[in-house]
Amino acid sequence: MSLHDDAVLVLKAYEGQDELRRVYLDHLVTHPDGMWKACADGHITASAMVIDPSRERVLLTLHRKLRMWLQMGGHCEPADETLARAALREGTEESGIAGLTLLPGGPVRLDRHHTPCAWHLDVQYAALAPDGAVEAISDESLDLRWFPYSEVADVADESVVRLLEATRARL
Numbered sequence: 264m265s266l267h268d269d270a271v272l273v274l275k276a277y278e279g280q281d282e283l284r285r286v287y288l289d290h291l292v293t294h295p296d297g298m299w300k301a302c303a304d305g306h307i308t309a310s311a312m313v314i315d316p317s318r319e320r321v322l323l324t325l326h327r328k329l330r331m332w333l334q335m336g337g338h339c340e341p342a343d344e345t346l347a348r349a350a351l352r353e354g355t356e357e358s359g360i361a362g363l364t365l366l367p368g369g370p371v372r373l374d375r376h377h378t379p380c381a382w383h384l385d386v387q388y389a390a391l392a393p394d395g396a397v398e399a400i401s402d403e404s405l406d407l408r409w410f411p412y413s414e415v416a417d418v419a420d421e422s423v424v425r426l427l428e429a430t431r432a433r434l
Contacts, residue, residue, distance in 0.1 A: 305382030310336020311354030325406040350388040359399025363390040389430040
């Protein structure tokens with residue numbers, strides 16, 4: 264099965280955000296290349312909100328290009344077999360933490376936002392860090408920091424706050 268096919272199945276099974284979910288599905292119908300950065304009309308991306316083992320904090324990255332505190336995430340790559348694996352790969356690469364595990368139940372939410380390259384149709388997951396996890400800053404980040412849930416709204420935009428709320432509901 265292709266990543267495109269997996270994305271369609273994941274989005275068809277996703278419950279909630281019906282209007283936005285339909286936008287994603289329509290995009291994939293009209294754009295066979297809609298999974299890839301090269302699709303100038305926008306593309307599916309995958310992200311993961313990383314939660315500490317105590318489930319009291321989240322790890323955010325100060326994105327090098329956007330200069331914003333965000334969850335880990337980004338573009339799908341040809342080697343990604345599923346959206347879940349793309350989110351896990353991005354979470355691992357950008358956090359430096361090995362052994363992340365996605366929360367069961369599929370994506371936590373969807374978020375569509377404009378970036379310098381195009382519209383991102385982000386499929387957002389949540390991942391638990393293992394005990395003893397140590398983060399490491401990647402080339403895509405200016406900083407990494409653990410934030411207590413209560414501080415996220417002070418540093419991040421509404422999309423990250425909504426993702427945190429959805430993640431906490433899933434926990």
